Amino acid sequence: MKNKLGKQTFLYPxxxxxxxxxxxxxxxxxKGPMAKWFDMILEDDTFGEKTWEKSxxxxxxxxxxxxxxxxxxxxxxxxxxxxxxxxxxxxxxxxMARDLSIPFLGLYGACSTMTEAMILGSLMIDGGYxxxxxxxxxxxxxxxxxxxxxxxxHGNQRPPSAQWTATAAAAMVLSEFDKGDxxxxxxxxxxxxxxxxxxxxxxxxxxxxxxxxMKDVNQMGAxxxxxxxxxxxxxxxxxxREPGYYDLILTGDLGLIGKEIALDLLSGAGVxxxxxxxxxxxMMYVKKQDTxxxxxxxxxxxxxxxxxxxREMRLGKIKNALLISTGALLSTISSQQGESVPGxxxxxAVTTEGVK
Amino acid sequence: MKNKLGKQTFLYPxxxxxxxxxxxxxxxxxKGPMAKWFDMILEDDTFGEKTWEKSxxxxxxxxxxxxxxxxxxxxxxxxxxxxxxxxxxxxxxxxMARDLSIPFLGLYGACSTMTEAMILGSLMIDGGYxxxxxxxxxxxxxxxxxxxxxxxxHGNQRPPSAQWTATAAAAMVLSEFDKGDxxxxxxxxxxxxxxxxxxxxxxxxxxxxxxxxMKDVNQMGAxxxxxxxxxxxxxxxxxxREPGYYDLILTGDLGLIGKEIALDLLSGAGVxxxxxxxxxxxMMYVKKQDTxxxxxxxxxxxxxxxxxxxREMRLGKIKNALLISTGALLSTISSQQGESVPGxxxxxAVTTEGVK
Numbered sequence: 266m267k268n269k270l271g272k273q274t275f276l277y278p279x280x281x282x283x284x285x286x287x288x289x290x291x292x293x294x295x296k297g298p299m300a301k302w303f304d305m306i307l308e309d310d311t312f313g314e315k316t317w318e319k320s321x322x323x324x325x326x327x328x329x330x331x332x333x334x335x336x337x338x339x340x341x342x343x344x345x346x347x348x349x350x351x352x353x354x355x356x357x358x359x360x361m362a363r364d365l366s367i368p369f370l371g372l373y374g375a376c377s378t379m380t381e382a383m384i385l386g387s388l389m390i391d392g393g394y395x396x397x398x399x400x401x402x403x404x405x406x407x408x409x410x411x412x413x414x415x416x417x418x419h420g421n422q423r424p425p426s427a428q429w430t431a432t433a434a435a436a437m438v439l440s441e442f443d444k445g446d447x448x449x450x451x452x453x454x455x456x457x458x459x460x461x462x463x464x465x466x467x468x469x470x471x472x473x474x475x476x477x478x479m480k481d482v483n484q485m486g487a488x489x490x491x492x493x494x495x496x497x498x499x500x501x502x503x504x505x506r507e508p509g510y511y512d513l514i515l516t517g518d519l520g521l522i523g524k525e526i527a528l529d530l531l532s533g534a535g536v537x538x539x540x541x542x543x544x545x546x547x548m549m550y551v552k553k554q555d556t557x558x559x560x561x562x563x564x565x566x567x568x569x570x571x572x573x574x575x576r577e578m579r580l581g582k583i584k585n586a587l588l589i590s591t592g593a594l595l596s597t598i599s600s601q602q603g604e605s606v607p608g609x610x611x612x613x614a615v616t617t618e619g620v621k
Numbered sequence: 622m623k624n625k626l627g628k629q630t631f632l633y634p635x636x637x638x639x640x641x642x643x644x645x646x647x648x649x650x651x652k653g654p655m656a657k658w659f660d661m662i663l664e665d666d667t668f669g670e671k672t673w674e675k676s677x678x679x680x681x682x683x684x685x686x687x688x689x690x691x692x693x694x695x696x697x698x699x700x701x702x703x704x705x706x707x708x709x710x711x712x713x714x715x716x717m718a719r720d721l722s723i724p725f726l727g728l729y730g731a732c733s734t735m736t737e738a739m740i741l742g743s744l745m746i747d748g749g750y751x752x753x754x755x756x757x758x759x760x761x762x763x764x765x766x767x768x769x770x771x772x773x774x775h776g777n778q779r780p781p782s783a784q785w786t787a788t789a790a791a792a793m794v795l796s797e798f799d800k801g802d803x804x805x806x807x808x809x810x811x812x813x814x815x816x817x818x819x820x821x822x823x824x825x826x827x828x829x830x831x832x833x834x835m836k837d838v839n840q841m842g843a844x845x846x847x848x849x850x851x852x853x854x855x856x857x858x859x860x861x862r863e864p865g866y867y868d869l870i871l872t873g874d875l876g877l878i879g880k881e882i883a884l885d886l887l888s889g890a891g892v893x894x895x896x897x898x899x900x901x902x903x904m905m906y907v908k909k910q911d912t913x914x915x916x917x918x919x920x921x922x923x924x925x926x927x928x929x930x931x932r933e934m935r936l937g938k939i940k941n942a943l944l945i946s947t948g949a950l951l952s953t954i955s956s957q958q959g960e961s962v963p964g965x966x967x968x969x970a971v972t973t974e975g976v977k
Contacts, residue, residue, distance in 0.1 A: 597709065
């Protein structure tokens, strides 16, 4: 186990690079505070399709193909696509990938899916099994509402603790390290001269399922916060890093309430991360957008990382980031059968520093 | 890419070992021709639980914990659990894993899930990221029927091309190669002196999604056969092997009809595998059990490989096996929206030979 640190953390000695990223969001997300970081904002969340599911599928495909284009690579150079979404049987991912003709692996980690894909994609590259891998994830407010909650036409009320499933898809191309190639890619995908830094994935911490017995399906942040805390502490312990090592510790979608719970739990454990802590769910919308506790969905942390964080890192404004996407592993039938909501969180460490 | 062969095949130079396997099946599967190979046969498919979903969850947990016990390893030695099932949002896998306290990665490949888990688990071990990994998959006739088809109470008729979702769960422990340990494990997990051989995973071929436009959800075998054929041909091309290299080429669950289609398609492509070709779906039941075209479900190929193939290989009766689990990546909503059925198939090569 030459590439494992501590109990749950993978070390990627070859530091897979992120060589292309693309994010596409819906109308509401395009009116939020993160709008300027996304590559594409839909004017109409149907994206010209007849069903919400087909719209989400098209969004994910757009993200995958555009991330590929930004990477400067041909489709034939891609060894595998790893992605997932929230729709039953991963409909968006499977139907997105059916015309790609690229080896496909479907993943399900609820809203933690993007980090799960990054972890496994990085393994493939770091281990010498692949040169280029695409990772992606998507969610859509309208597909999630009708599958998990109520028909949209019902217009049901939502409690203040509820989160809003983001209409968002994102993808990234991970690639083996090659310094010469890095310059070419930078020129092709980011013509702006200010994008001077390259992103490298160095570590990943695979999370355990944490279930505190919480049964309120309108309290996803509370269900996921203990998993995020467990993974953050485990990551810091395994790597021997202090929270201050990171310029940004970014959880997936704990939302406004879950973020506070996570901070409290971490503080109680003697881990102070407030100075560098952000949460994608808390960042996606502003209060007047009526999304209550904030954003959620696979696409939430996927699009904010692929949009905001990716660009800020390329600009050299963030040097070390830890992304911890969080997932609530419930289903309608588990809730109907009186079950609680298991949470999970996986962490990925990304840096622009210290790579030859 | 030192560990990739051809276009789609991973090479595992360190040859991860299968050091424990366990299969548990339902009452009907226990009356079929494969019965003697399973570790446990339920007398009652509820397994003492109040719901079918909880029964499936319990079956998968039983498989995971018993495979672990057979491996002679402690839970603390397991670096990750990789598994999946057919229930929405992977309910069986997530709820199974919530008490395990082992890092968890959820996978969805429909009935191809077991090979997907074996591929990714082997990557972790071969790449030096893990010492021991558990892979698993499950399905249950009653959870699948009510989710994908009709309420059981409806007693609807099934066309002759339909397959029967197997009530079955299975798990295997994959481990890094260590000759000294191999002997100990063999003694602990298989006290019978005749289990003289060790199993090693040497290659994996990750499949592409193949969608021929077939829309009949009662023709899963026909939907998956082209994907199986594509992956088999790709595997043979990438590895430079002839079909006769394998003592057994075992597809997941094409069933009686899909198996014939696959043989026809392969024959048309000049690839003759009939001498060594079997299909788990075609093996699981006999005609009088009224399962029409045969078995299906994640648990079908998982339990037949973990039961029959694992034992036959340990006995030295099969030296080289290629398992190609096949998945139909549809959902109820994709069918309702008029979509066709995308198929996928992943292959894993297992040997008892040529390892020092």
